[in-house]
Amino acid sequence: MNFQQLRSVRETVRCGFNLTEVAHSLHTSQPGVSRQIRELEEELGIELFVRAGKRLTGLTDPGQHVLPIIERMLLDSANLRKAGQEFVAQQNGLLSIAATHSQARYALPAAVQEFRAQFPNVKLNLHQGSPRQVAEMLLSGEADVGIATEALAQYDALLALPCYRWTHSVIVQPGHPLLDAPLTLERLAQWPLITYDNGFTGRSHIDEAFGQRQQAANIVLTAMDADVIKTYVELGMGVGIVASIAYEAERDTGLRAIDAGHLFGINLTRLAVRRGSYLRGYVYAFIESFAPTLNRAIVEKALADDGQASDYDI
Numbered sequence: 001m002n003f004q005q006l007r008s009v010r011e012t013v014r015c016g017f018n019l020t021e022v023a024h025s026l027h028t029s030q031p032g033v034s035r036q037i038r039e040l041e042e043e044l045g046i047e048l049f050v051r052a053g054k055r056l057t058g059l060t061d062p063g064q065h066v067l068p069i070i071e072r073m074l075l076d077s078a079n080l081r082k083a084g085q086e087f088v089a090q091q092n093g094l095l096s097i098a099a100t101h102s103q104a105r106y107a108l109p110a111a112v113q114e115f116r117a118q119f120p121n122v123k124l125n126l127h128q129g130s131p132r133q134v135a136e137m138l139l140s141g142e143a144d145v146g147i148a149t150e151a152l153a154q155y156d157a158l159l160a161l162p163c164y165r166w167t168h169s170v171i172v173q174p175g176h177p178l179l180d181a182p183l184t185l186e187r188l189a190q191w192p193l194i195t196y197d198n199g200f201t202g203r204s205h206i207d208e209a210f211g212q213r214q215q216a217a218n219i220v221l222t223a224m225d226a227d228v229i230k231t232y233v234e235l236g237m238g239v240g241i242v243a244s245i246a247y248e249a250e251r252d253t254g255l256r257a258i259d260a261g262h263l264f265g266i267n268l269t270r271l272a273v274r275r276g277s278y279l280r281g282y283v284y285a286f287i288e289s290f291a292p293t294l295n296r297a298i299v300e301k302a303l304a305d306d307g308q309a310s311d312y313d314i
Contacts, residue, residue, distance in 0.1 A: 001043055003077060006070045008036040009048060013067060014140075017049070017056040072276065078141065079278035095286060096125040098134040098143035101225035102201050103269065106245045107164075108147070111290035118289075119282045130224070131199055138274050144283055145273055147290070149202055152272040159302055160270040163291040167261030168202060169247050171233050171240035174256055178239065183258050185213050192220040192238035194229050201226075201243050202267035209264050230255060243267075275303065 007026060012033070015021040023030045041047055048063035049056040059067065095115075099108060104126060112124065127137055131151030137143040138158055146152060153160040170188065172178050178187060189210070196203040210217040220238050223229050226246030233240040234254050241264075247257040271291055273279060284296040 001040065003074065005036045005040040006074055008033050009040065009063075009067070009070055010074060012037065012049070012056060013059065017058065019056065075141075075274075075276055079276075092121045093280060093282065094123045094125065095145070095283060096127065096137075096143045097145050097147065097286075098127040098129060098137040099147040100131060100134065100149070100200065101128055101227075102149075102243050102246060103147045104128050105225065105227065106243070107269065108290065111286065114289045115282075115286045118285060122282050130197075135272070138272055141274070141277075144277075144279070145271060145287065147269065147271050149267050149269050150199055150204065152270045155272075157275055158272045159275050160272040161291070161294055161299065161302060163269045163271050163294070165266045165268055166202075167244050167259065167266060168206065168241055168264045169244045169257040170260045171230060171242055171247060171252075171255050171257055173233065173236065173254070176239070176256070178258060179256060183260060183263065185209060185215050185263055188239065188263070189215040189217060192218050193241060194221045194223070194232050194238040195219060195241040196226075196229070197222045197224050200224055202264065205264045205267060206241055273299075273303070279303075 004026075008022065011022045011025050012019065015025060019030045019033050022033050026033065037048065044066070046062040046066070047060050048066060050058040050060055097108070108126075112126075115122075116124070127134075127143055129137065131148040134143070134146040134148045135151050135155050135158060138146045139155065146158070147163070152158055170178065170183060178191070181187070195206060198204075198207075207217070221229075221232055223232075226240075226242040229240045229242050230246070230252060232238065240255075241260065244257070244259070244261075247255070249257070271287060271294065273283075279299070284299060287294050287299060288296065
């Protein structure tokens with residue numbers, strides 16, 4: 001048994017049983033992948049895949065049982081390499097962070113700046129995506145740390161730690177009638193709205209608020225990030241609903257903000273890592289820079305927790 005055989009099995013599942021894609025991913029040939037799988041099956045004495053002729057179409061029952069063990073073995077192998085690197089070069093390495101646009105644009109800069117000053121020899125990779133893409137990058141090992149408001153707590157394989165709470169603001173042009181009286185859902189529902197796509201930046205709380213009051217929200221445009229939303233509000237296309245941290249009075253001089261926390265409630269941004277992963281010392285340092293309440297002792301305790309819940313309550 002060798003790690004190339006294990007990687008061949010894992011990648012076959014990840015690539016939807018397409019051996020051509022598996023070969024490309026592993027930088028080998030399709031016959032080579034088939035041989036690695038067959039040799040492992042012979043050694044284990046079981047068939048891992050359902051076959052239709054020469055094609056693989058799914059996992060057998062034994063294959064479904066064995067796959068999580070293979071995943072753990074490969075994760076432990078990666079952790080072992082990281083542990084060795086930790087002692088060889090504690091101040092050097094690579095940190096990959098996956099975040100939504102709002103987090104990358106408004107919440108992360110101060111933490112990144114502080115981290116770079118502390119660890120100038122650590123290379124930072126910043127990936128942006130939807131909350132689900134952030135989760136997938138963590139699960140695949142492409143990212144070490146993920147930051148988002150939605151989705152991260154839905155995956156049992158991820159440890160999702162609460163970072164900070166925030167509310168929404170309604171964004172309008174100067175002189176807009178919504179500035180003249182207390183903000184209500186009924187008044188807001190009278191205007192065309194521009195806000196986040198489904199699954200982004202607390203959008204679920206916005207929909208829930210309108211639904212609970214049985215108000216129809218006239219959402220005319222959605223976007224993944226607040227900068228786009230603010231641009232179209234400035235053009236007069238509608239009223240914006242964005243995360244409060246996305247409004248900067250000094251920069252957004254052509255807009256005005258109205259606090260909407262009483263309408264849409266409090267949102268929680270989470271930082272997630274993959275359960276069972278080995279975190280180098282500078283990863284803990286970055287986490288604490290971003291969320292000072294999440295010191296190394298707290299994160300290590302959460303990772304050591306054997307519970308299956310994906311959201312750790314601090």
